[in-house]
Amino acid sequence: xxxxxxxxxxGQIIDDDALLSAFLSKFxxxxxxxxxxxxxxxMATRLAEKLGIPQQLIDGRRITDVETLKVxxxxxxxxxxxxxxxxxxxxxxxxxxxSGADGNCILSHKREKAGIDYGYAGDIDLVNxxxxxxxxxxxxxxxxxxxxxxGKNQLLNTNADTIAQEIAKALSSSxxxxxxxxxxxxxxxxxxxxxxxxxxxxxxxxxxxxxxSGKIFAGMIPKLDNAFAAIRQGVRKVIIxxxxxxxxxITGNSGTTISHE
Amino acid sequence: xxxxxxxxxxGQIIDDDALLSAFLSKFxxxxxxxxxxxxxxxMATRLAEKLGIPQQLIDGRRITDVETLKVxxxxxxxxxxxxxxxxxxxxxxxxxxxSGADGNCILSHKREKAGIDYGYAGDIDLVNxxxxxxxxxxxxxxxxxxxxxxGKNQLLNTNADTIAQEIAKALSSSxxxxxxxxxxxxxxxxxxxxxxxxxxxxxxxxxxxxxxSGKIFAGMIPKLDNAFAAIRQGVRKVIIxxxxxxxxxITGNSGTTISHE
Numbered sequence: 256x257x258x259x260x261x262x263x264x265x266g267q268i269i270d271d272d273a274l275l276s277a278f279l280s281k282f283x284x285x286x287x288x289x290x291x292x293x294x295x296x297x298m299a300t301r302l303a304e305k306l307g308i309p310q311q312l313i314d315g316r317r318i319t320d321v322e323t324l325k326v327x328x329x330x331x332x333x334x335x336x337x338x339x340x341x342x343x344x345x346x347x348x349x350x351x352x353x354s355g356a357d358g359n360c361i362l363s364h365k366r367e368k369a370g371i372d373y374g375y376a377g378d379i380d381l382v383n384x385x386x387x388x389x390x391x392x393x394x395x396x397x398x399x400x401x402x403x404x405x406g407k408n409q410l411l412n413t414n415a416d417t418i419a420q421e422i423a424k425a426l427s428s429s430x431x432x433x434x435x436x437x438x439x440x441x442x443x444x445x446x447x448x449x450x451x452x453x454x455x456x457x458x459x460x461x462x463x464x465x466x467x468s469g470k471i472f473a474g475m476i477p478k479l480d481n482a483f484a485a486i487r488q489g490v491r492k493v494i495i496x497x498x499x500x501x502x503x504x505i506t507g508n509s510g511t512t513i514s515h516e
Numbered sequence: 517x518x519x520x521x522x523x524x525x526x527g528q529i530i531d532d533d534a535l536l537s538a539f540l541s542k543f544x545x546x547x548x549x550x551x552x553x554x555x556x557x558x559m560a561t562r563l564a565e566k567l568g569i570p571q572q573l574i575d576g577r578r579i580t581d582v583e584t585l586k587v588x589x590x591x592x593x594x595x596x597x598x599x600x601x602x603x604x605x606x607x608x609x610x611x612x613x614x615s616g617a618d619g620n621c622i623l624s625h626k627r628e629k630a631g632i633d634y635g636y637a638g639d640i641d642l643v644n645x646x647x648x649x650x651x652x653x654x655x656x657x658x659x660x661x662x663x664x665x666x667g668k669n670q671l672l673n674t675n676a677d678t679i680a681q682e683i684a685k686a687l688s689s690s691x692x693x694x695x696x697x698x699x700x701x702x703x704x705x706x707x708x709x710x711x712x713x714x715x716x717x718x719x720x721x722x723x724x725x726x727x728x729s730g731k732i733f734a735g736m737i738p739k740l741d742n743a744f745a746a747i748r749q750g751v752r753k754v755i756i757x758x759x760x761x762x763x764x765x766i767t768g769n770s771g772t773t774i775s776h777e
Contacts, residue, residue: 305566305567306566306567325595328594328595328598328599329590329591329594329595330590330594331594332593332594332597332598333589333590333591333592333593333594333595333597334586334589334590334594336593336594337589337593337615337617337618337663337671338589338671340615340617340618340665341617341665341669341670341671342669344617344620344665344667344669345667345668345669349619349620350617350618350619351614351618351619351647352614352615352617352618353612353613354598354601354613356598356601356602356605356611356613357598357601357611357612357613357614358610358611358612358656359605359610386612386654386656389650389654393647393650395619395647402598404601404602404605406605406606407606408602408603408605408606409602410598410599410602
């Protein structure tokens with residue numbers, strides 16, 4: 256099967272013009288098929304503050320009320336998405352920015368948990384791959400903003416890590432998918448204080464052992480659980496590392512590569 | 517050739533939820549291939565005011581400084597575009613929102629006029645029809661926000677009427693194109709005070725005569741000149757009328773139809 260990279264960048268790159276520019280140059284240079292999924296960054300929070308929209312957090316999660324949904328739709332699907340697309344186009348990468356509502360490609364439902372109203376936060380039900388495959392087939396590079404919809408005229412704020420993972424899984428029956436998560440650290444570390452302690456390759460078989468031995472930082476465990484879940488569901492490998500080293504991440508010369516074998 | 521409707525809606529519909537909803541129901545119901553081009557409305561001005569960004573006008577045209585460009589990119593390509601797409605999707609119309617940067621589909625350059633700096637306003641150079649045609653061929657309904665790019669990493673604020681016209685002209689070698697302009701009046705009037713004085717059909721041959729006789733309101737003349745220019749360049753007809761009567765506009769039962777014959 257043909258190789259496809261699904262690459263997620265987060266706020267730490269988006270908020271830094273030089274890092275973003277370095278990342279996008281490397282992204283544009285990848286010859287294989289590719290999809291970029293971007294997160295939000297601080298611009299939405301700053302805009303909400305300027306507009307006097309109070310930001311509520313419950314258990315560290317932002318509550319997307321109706322005014323905050325407007326802000327994230329503007330910032331994520333508007334400003335960030337179109338600026339990334341324009342920059343990629345200038346690098347001769349034929350990008351097209353989309354949200355999950357466009358082409359009905361990511362359907363979600365409003366998150367409901369007993370007693371907690373997260374507001375307009377979406378949990379993904381389905382990635383419709385037809386249109387994504389058509390875009391890829393015609394040489395388009397999709398750039399996905401973390402806004403989805405429920406099919407009933409409701410946009411929903413959706414976690415970009417989860418979008419990347421669900422797209423990677425959904426396309427793994429059509430492509431040989433590598434899922435790349437950009438991250439503030441150079442990879443999964445055995446010593447959180449030491450950036451040279453990157454685990455280069457992490458197999459499912461060794462993972463349990465590493466957790467038991469306490470060598471993996473607790474904060475990484477949910478991320479890694481998700482990575483292994485993606486691999487069990489067809490993704491070829493998951494790579495975690497610094498986005499600005501994207502060229503080295505995809506050749507296995509930087510970051511942590513997580514695979515089945 | 518297959519029929520294609522290129523339909524432009526302006527601020528007076530976008531700013532009114534009930535009108536927009538009525539319009540989109542009728543738009544979704546059109547069975548032929550179709551493209552929606554939307555303008556801005558008051559939200560961008562209101563957001564700029566809230567953010568304390570001074571809005572400059574020269575000869576009635578808004579100057580798009582760098583902060584205003586951010587605002588219009590957020591509002592037009594983010595909020596308005598994605599809300600229209602979500603609403604169309606809920607009506608089972610498979611819409612996808614795009615700007616001119618996406619798929620490199622509308623290239624423009626920064627407007628330059630001796631002595632006047634309009635800021636980041638784009639004048640269109642080229643509509644790349646390949647991707648638009650691919651989208652149409654796969655059953656996607658493009659919803660175009662009035663933001664274009666120069667191919668060198670600069671987004672540009674671009675007049676939605678002009679975008680609609682350029683798309684209509686560029687696709688007229690592949691489709692039998694009708695260009696529909698929604699408008700606050702029921703059509704071109706012979707008496708600007710009387711909404712019942714709509715000219716139903718306006719031919720190029722009669723236009724000069726009507727202008728000479730003073731029967732056409734001066735403010736309409738630039739719009740009509742553009743309409744006739746579109747027709748000379750391959751567009752089958754231009755229809756001007758109220759967006760909320762879209763179903764009647766396209767059957768010729770409302771509005772003014774401008775054609776070559």
